[in-house]
Amino acid sequence: MISIIHAYLTNNTAKIRRFTAPDEVPFFPQNLPEPILPPIKYAKVLAKYHKEINVNDKIKELYIKKVVPMVAAAPGEQEENWGSCATCDIDTLQALSRRIHFGKFVAESKFQSDPETFIKLIKARDAQGIDKAITNEAVEKTVLERLRLKAETYGKDPTLKWSQRAQSTIDVDNVVSIYKDIVIPLTKVVEVDYLLRRLEDWQE
Amino acid sequence: MISIIHAYLTNNTAKIRRFTAPDEVPFFPQNLPEPILPPIKYAKVLAKYHKEINVNDKIKELYIKKVVPMVAAAPGEQEENWGSCATCDIDTLQALSRRIHFGKFVAESKFQSDPETFIKLIKARDAQGIDKAITNEAVEKTVLERLRLKAETYGKDPTLKWSQRAQSTIDVDNVVSIYKDIVIPLTKVVEVDYLLRRLEDWQE
Numbered sequence: 001m002i003s004i005i006h007a008y009l010t011n012n013t014a015k016i017r018r019f020t021a022p023d024e025v026p027f028f029p030q031n032l033p034e035p036i037l038p039p040i041k042y043a044k045v046l047a048k049y050h051k052e053i054n055v056n057d058k059i060k061e062l063y064i065k066k067v068v069p070m071v072a073a074a075p076g077e078q079e080e081n082w083g084s085c086a087t088c089d090i091d092t093l094q095a096l097s098r099r100i101h102f103g104k105f106v107a108e109s110k111f112q113s114d115p116e117t118f119i120k121l122i123k124a125r126d127a128q129g130i131d132k133a134i135t136n137e138a139v140e141k142t143v144l145e146r147l148r149l150k151a152e153t154y155g156k157d158p159t160l161k162w163s164q165r166a167q168s169t170i171d172v173d174n175v176v177s178i179y180k181d182i183v184i185p186l187t188k189v190v191e192v193d194y195l196l197r198r199l200e201d202w203q204e
Numbered sequence: 205m206i207s208i209i210h211a212y213l214t215n216n217t218a219k220i221r222r223f224t225a226p227d228e229v230p231f232f233p234q235n236l237p238e239p240i241l242p243p244i245k246y247a248k249v250l251a252k253y254h255k256e257i258n259v260n261d262k263i264k265e266l267y268i269k270k271v272v273p274m275v276a277a278a279p280g281e282q283e284e285n286w287g288s289c290a291t292c293d294i295d296t297l298q299a300l301s302r303r304i305h306f307g308k309f310v311a312e313s314k315f316q317s318d319p320e321t322f323i324k325l326i327k328a329r330d331a332q333g334i335d336k337a338i339t340n341e342a343v344e345k346t347v348l349e350r351l352r353l354k355a356e357t358y359g360k361d362p363t364l365k366w367s368q369r370a371q372s373t374i375d376v377d378n379v380v381s382i383y384k385d386i387v388i389p390l391t392k393v394v395e396v397d398y399l400l401r402r403l404e405d406w407q408e
Contacts, residue, residue, distance in 0.1 A: 012216045016287035040284045080244045083220035146363040153362040159350040 013094075022046055025101045027056045027093065046104050046194075047201035053104060053194050055186055056097050062182050063093055070174045100183055103190030110134055110191075111198055122199055130192050140184055144176055151175040217298075226250055229305045231260045231297065250308050250398075251405035257308060257398050259390055260301050266386050267297055274378045304387055307394030314338055314395075315402055326403055331396050338395050344388055348380055355379040 013019075017035035019026045022042055026032055029051075069075075078085075110133070111118045121129045155170040217223075221239035223230045226246055230236055233255075273279075282289075314337075315322045325333045359374040 013287075013291070016290065018287060037286055038283075079242075082241055083217075083222060086220065087217070149362050154358055158353050158357040 022050065023098055023102065023105075024094070025051075025054050025056055025097050027060060027097070029054065046108055047198055049197055049200055050104055050194070053101070053190060053197075055100065055190055055193070056093075058186060058189070059097055059100060059182075060093065062186075063089075063096065066182065067092075067178055070171070070178070096183065100186045101190055103187040104194045106187070107134065107191035107194040107198075111195060115202075118195060118198065119202075119204075122196060125196070127192050127196060130195050131188060134188065134191050134195075143184075144180055147179050148172060148176050226254065227302055227306065227309075228298070229255075229258050229260055229301050231264060231301070233258060250312055251402055253401055253404055254308055254398070257305070257394060257401075259304065259394055259397075260297075262390060262393070263301055263304060263386075264297065266390075267293075267300065270386065271296075271382055274375070274382070300387065304390045305394055307391040308398045310391070311338065311395035311398045311402075315399060319406075322399060322402065323406075323408075326400060329400070331400060334396050334399050335392060338392060338399075347388075348384055351383050352376060352380050 014026065014032045015034075015036050017037045017040065018024050019029075019032060020035060020039060020042075022045065117133060118130070121133060151170060151172045152168070155172060155175070156168045218230065218236045219238075219240050221241045221244065222228050223233075223236060224239060224243060224246075226249065321337060322334070325337060355374060355376045356372070359376060359379070360372045
């Protein structure tokens with residue numbers, strides 16, 4: 001049921017041309033309705049095949065298997081929450097998807113800054129080499145530290161600072177783990193997938 | 205144009221039975237589509253006419269006249285932002301509406317705690333007397349102080365604490381003023397409107 005509502009609500013933002021934007025990736029690309037708004041001419045930043053780089057199936061799978069059990073109050077469906085639950089799911093899934101597919105922009109920028117290295121790796125179909133070339137462990141560590149501070153800050157009510165009540169409404173370790181184990185690895189999958197095809201839209 | 209998108213997107217949440225909930229109030233009550241989900245039986249808390257207490261027209265007017273100029277970057281429409289702008293407008297308007305119409309629940313609770321006083325005021329059609337009976341200036345002051353602290357905390361990036369960059373992404377005074385000049389007064393309008401009709405659903 002939740003899945004039907006998903007498709008329904010996602011298609012509605014498609015009608016206001018959400019998925020014509022290069023930073024928005026649909027979960028149901030096979031049946032997107034026509035936008036009711038006139039098209040926008042976006043500057044060409046990404047390679048022409050960028051819409052085909054789509055790991056949303058994987059995001060949805062990990063969201064259902066890993067994220068929901070971390071944040072759901074109890075297992076099982078609560079029928080009266082179907083509507084609001086599906087609305088939150090969509091907001092979360094599309095936010096995760098947007099963040100993870102930013103990997104395309106990151107990959108493009110890395111490619112532009114050193115085409116020679118990447119062209120060599122791409123021609124050798126060296127996915128592992130590309131993965132290594134795009135990985136910066138120091139940056140990843142800093143991202144996770146900033147994320148923890150943000151989750152700690154935004155996840156509690158500052159007016160309850162001195163109260164006896166539980167202060168944090170979210171589990172900060174879970175937030176960090178979602179980033180560390182899902183967002184960062186999938187972003188790298190997007191980067192590698194994008195780069196492996198980069199010569200399809202490249203003139204030497 | 206924005207207005208057409210509003211109606212369109214709002215009606216879509218109606219389809220997942222949003223406005224059957226007693227705490228959700230539609231901006232377009234005259235043409236709500238039928239929900240695609242089965243109905244929920246809510247416990248009766250509010251008087252039977254509660255759906256008719258609806259100040260959304262006033263909320264929309266103040267939102268356009270007062271709130272948008274406070275938060276918009278520049279006057280005029282930016283065509284390419286119609287879609288995402290309308291989506292944010294709807295989220296904001298429905299959140300304001302929900303918060304302001306909580307006045308119904310507040311009013312019901314105040315009525316239940318002292319029916320005698322309120323019945324006298326209602327029979328005398330004494331709107332001003334009702335307004336006085338529901339006002340607690342000390343509480344309003346505390347609400348605004350808590351709001352300011354929340355806006356200060358959530359409105360900035362905690363990881364930029366020691367940086368030279370502007371720290372707050374929102375104008376905290378504007379947030380407080382939206383609450384003080386729009387949310388609190390309209391909540392009281394809802395309370396008074398609700399209480400003035402309270403004897404329509406009351407057996408002595």
